[in-house]
Amino acid sequence: MKKLLPTSTAGSLPKPSWLAEPETLWSPWKLQDEELVEGKRDALRLALHEQQLAGIDIVSDGEQTRQHFVTTFIEHLDGVDFEKRETVRIRDRYDASVPTVVAAVSRQKPVFVEDAKFLRKQTKQPIKWALPGPMTMIDTLFDAHYKSREKLAWEFARILNEEAKELEAAGVDIIQFDEPAFNVFFDEVNDWGVAAxxxxxxGLACETAVHICYGYGIKANTDWKKTLGSEWRQYEESFPKLARSNIDIISLECQNSHVPIDLIELVRGKKVMVGAIDVTRDTIETPEEVADTLRRALQFVDADKLYPSTNCGMAPLSRRVARGKLNALSAGAELIRRELLE
Known part of the structure; x- marks a missing residue:
């Protein structure tokens, strides 16, 4: 029998201090060559172990082998020059120096497949793997070749599909696409974002998810959130279209956010990954706080379709805090399971 309310993380977990700088996003690696390869594998094992100790049901690699959730994938593609950099505005929020698309983009070899095979060998539990979504990928680059956001997105969608099929063959149960850009570019989401x-x-037979969040707790994101008013209704724009799409699971941010929880009603019938852990602060939620968020979500999603999760990745947090938050997520979900079975 499938477990009710299976828990998972939305993405990254903190890296150990011997691999990268603690509590720092996109920290450079502290190891190199063979030591780095082995260090990443050790960190992946450790991330899996932390999730298992906390009682997380659907486990992941904690993104231990990547520096950044988007660019680490792009680094492995042809057609993008990482030496030639331009400054662009990321998700209409902050400026960043990004690589340039200089020729047709293509993928000569798998990016994460070996890591996924390695994770698969370590556990019998269901595993989830995150990939950047097409729209979020184009938003992290300067395009000097296609000169069309839509054309480039379709090229990335094709490449992501190649990678996803190989991840599925490697034994991945859920493939998640991270699309924080869906909370910003509403016209594009409707015109071609969901289609891409x-x-x-x-052609995938495994389950698929889209993760749409408000981002890590970095200043640019927290400043942006302050401009959104007392209710964050961005999901209202993308949910109706996603409800009609072939995506199986929709992931959203609920804990300590201003997202009206009734927006979940817009994707009734889909599985919903409900973010019940705030990743922007060090305060560890109590199991009761997690349970309260899940309880409210259950008004708008059937219990067999509710997947408790974190709001976003936890890479910038300390390992102690992340561990506490994983434990709270597990314990909170268990409280609700008991209530539902009474």
């Missing part, structure tokens, strides 16, 4: 995402999942 569907191209990325074409």
């Amino acid at each position: 995402l569907e191209r990325a999942i074409e």
